[in-house]
Amino acid sequence: MPLDLAFELMMMLTSGCALLVSAWLFWRARRRRSMKALAGFGIMMALWCAGHVAVFYGWHITGMALILANPLMPTFFLDFAIGFVNQGPAQRLWLTRLARYRGLMYVVAVLISLSTLWLRGGSIIAFGPFEHYFVFHGSGWFNIGYTIFIGMLAHALLLWGFIHQQGNRRRSIAAMFAAGAWGLLLATSFIFPSLGLLWYPWPMLLLPSYVLLLVYGVVRYQMLEVNAWANRALLWILMTTLLLGLMALFSAMAGRLGMQALAAVPQWQLWLYSLLLLMLALVLYQPVSKLVERLIYPGSRLDEQLLDTWLARLRDTDNWHTLAHEAQQLLARQMGQPVTVRLLTTPPRFEPGSGLELWCLHQRNDWQFRLKGFDDVTPGMRLTAEVFGSLLATRCGLLERSLQLAEAERKRVSEQHLVELGGLSAAMAHELRNPLNIISMATAGLDPDRKAMIQDQLKRADRLIVDMLAYSGQLHIQPRHTALLPLINSLKPQFDWQQVRLELNLPEHYQLYADPYRLQQVLTNLLDNALSFLRNQSDGRLRLEAGDNPGVLWLHNNGPSIEPDMQSRLFRPFVSRRAGGSGLGLAIVQRIMEAHGGHIHYRNDAGWPVTFALYFPEEPTS
Known part of the structure; x- marks a missing residue:
């Protein structure tokens, strides 16, 4: 292939690649000004390469105008660098102020381009394989000097960003520097003829790679689909190279294998046919892949x-x-x-x-x-x-x-609340018991009826204080096997049973794995609460029986049933159905059961108006 034609094709390819990449960047940029500026850089690169092609075809004025628009390329890149760097932790006021002068930078670049064109800052010469080639002279050197200065300024700004940025943005800047070094190496050969060195610009043949590497370096850490595209592009390049090599080898050996007709085919035609087949396979890959996916995975519509x-x-x-x-x-x-x-x-x-x-x-x-x-x-x-x-x-x-985190936080808040409530309750108990003791001593000289009435109220107040201390204090559980019948028998004398019958349906040696003192509190509260309702009826019955499973205890009574709206609030503190009750009895029972690792439930489906089911844990196995 003639060398001038190879140069022309590379310029056209670079221009096409730059336009495609710029269009894609502009479409993806949305409101990101920095990406729009990078798209502008790509457009200027495309126009610059188009200027060389115009010179080759004899359109000298148009070609020189596009080539001398050099300063706009680094100006767009500087605009991109300002916006790309001035984000996140590296954002600075001086960069924000510099961004306000973007318009002035573009005006200066346009003025320099027009003035050097008017002052004839370049000319067309012939050398080597080129009949038309652009070289700088006169004011053109100011044009190229200003272009280099703005480019250095943009890269200096990127270097500052590399020092102050982190993460993906820092890695993108490093990739841009690598691409910039590659672009500088390629573009250097373009100026050689302007310096009197009439060397063929071989590095310029690789110029299409500069645009792609630069844009890829910028967005590869920002957009996932870019990496997917780069993966397919690299695969296509490797397949193309491998195919061309295989066709060259096959063409060289075809004569020895007896394929004279194939050996007579020019090698460039074999390469062309192979590339056309490869391009056809590339175009058909996506629809064929979707068809195969539908055949292998019919009905799958995942996206x-x-x-x-x-x-x-x-x-x-x-x-x-x-x-x-x-x-x-x-x-x-x-x-x-x-x-x-x-x-x-x-x-x-x-x-x-x-x-x-x-x-x-x-x-x-x-x-x-x-x-x-x-x-x-x-x-x-x-x-x-x-x-x-x-x-x-x-x-x-x-x-x-x-x-789990929510439950842990709830328990922490609950425990903190109980600690505060315990301290407050202890202080209140101390302050209340002193005047209650004084009142109790002051009743010594009163008549028996009035003294008995006051003493009953004092006992009620003391019971309320005891319940409040029991509910708000910390529970220390020391469970062991506890015989239930002896414990029940020891509690019977504490209650005023009147006409209420207590029925025990328990095995003789029935035991629970529980803290004896806390178990006594549970039974005392439950029995006292039930008796307060059963004493008012003639046929009051209270039954304590063992459940079907170990550790389960049922306490029934035939007192008045509990209203539905009360059932959901039974175990809340200060909720009571009995006159004179503290509203803490069932709340204390629930706390003690939970401290054992068990629980208590109200039941209305066991054949009795009121049933409480207590579930104690079994003894842990060592």
């Missing part, structure tokens, strides 16, 4: 937008029930048929035999998914379920950690 929707919908859930319901709706809508989603902390004892199910299991401190009933669905549907299951398992892990 980035769908995955983003799934992630957003799953992220909005804040509890297990909502997460399972939302996941079930999303997957069923995508599959086009009902799908059951189950979130399990332990594997179930049996597996269903029909229907599509997605399980998320908590195993070995991690969440994993399983598909049930998907053996007969299409591969595309199964792929969809697998991708969704992976996202759901990840969301389960995040929700679990979020709930």
Whole structure:
């Protein structure tokens, strides 16, 4: 290939690449001015190369005008550097002020370009293989000097940004410097004929790579699709090089293999046919790939937008029930048929035999998914379920950690509140008991009826103080095996039973693993609370019986049933149905049960008007 034609083709290729890259950058830039400035740099590079092509074809004035527009190229790059560097932690007031003079910089560049064109800052000469080649002289040297100065200023600004920036922006600046060094090496040969060195500008043949490397260095850390494009471009270049090498080798050996007709074909034609086939394969790759995907994974319609929707919908859930319901709706809508989603902390004892199910299991401190009933669905549907299951398992892990953190924070706040309440209660008890003792001593000389009335109220006040201290204080549990019948018998004399019957349905040696003193508090509060209602009726009955499982105790009574609106507030402090009650008895019981690791529930489905079920933990195995 003639050398002048090779130079012309490279200039045209550089111009085309620069225009395409600039159009793509401008489309992606949106409101990012720095990227628009970089697109402007690419456009000026395209026009500069077009100027050389115009000179080759004899359009000297047009070509010289485009080449002498040199200063606009680094001006656009300086504009880009200002916006690219002046972001994040490196943002400075002086850079913001410098950005206000962008318009003036463009005006100066245009004036220098027009003046050097008017003063004939260059001419057209012939040397070597070139009949028309542009060289600088006179005012043209000022043009090229100003261009170099603005370019150095832009790179100095990038160097400052490299020192002050971090992360991807810093890596982008380093990539720009590498591309800039490559561009400087290529462009140097363009000036040689202007210096009287009539050497062929071989490095200029690689100029298309400069534009691509520069833009890629800027955006490779900013836009993911650029890296995907670079991956395909590099693969295409390597395939092209390999194909050309193989065709050259095959052409050289065709004669020896007896293929005379093929050996007679010019090598450039073989290369051309190979490149055309390669380009055709490149064009057809995407549609053929989609067709194959539809054949292999029919029904699969996964894309980035769908995955983003799934992630957003799953992220909005804040509890297990909502997460399972939302996941079930999303997957069923995508599959086009009902799908059951189950979130399990332990594997179930049996597996269903029909229907599509997605399980998320908590195993070995991690969440994993399983598909049930998907053996007969299409591969595309199964792929969809697998991708969704992976996202759901990840969301389960995040929700679990979020709930654990929320529970830990709730306990911390509750414990802090109890500490403050305990201190306040102790101070109040001390302050209240002093005047109560004085009042008690002052009743010594009163008549018996009035003294008894005052003493009853003093006992009530003292019981309220005791309950408040019990609820707000810290609970120290020392559980051990405790026989229940002897404990009940020791408590009987403390209560005024009147006509109420106590029925004990307990094995003779029935035991609970509990703190004896705290268990006594639980039974005292529950029995006292029940008796306050049962004494008012003639057939009052109270039954204490063992549950079906170890550690379960049932306390029934046939007193008045509890109103539905009261049932949800039974164990809250200062909520009471009895006259003169402190409202802390059941709250204290709940605290003691939770301190044991157990719990208490109100039941109205056990055949009695009122039933309390107490669940104590079993003795831990060592």
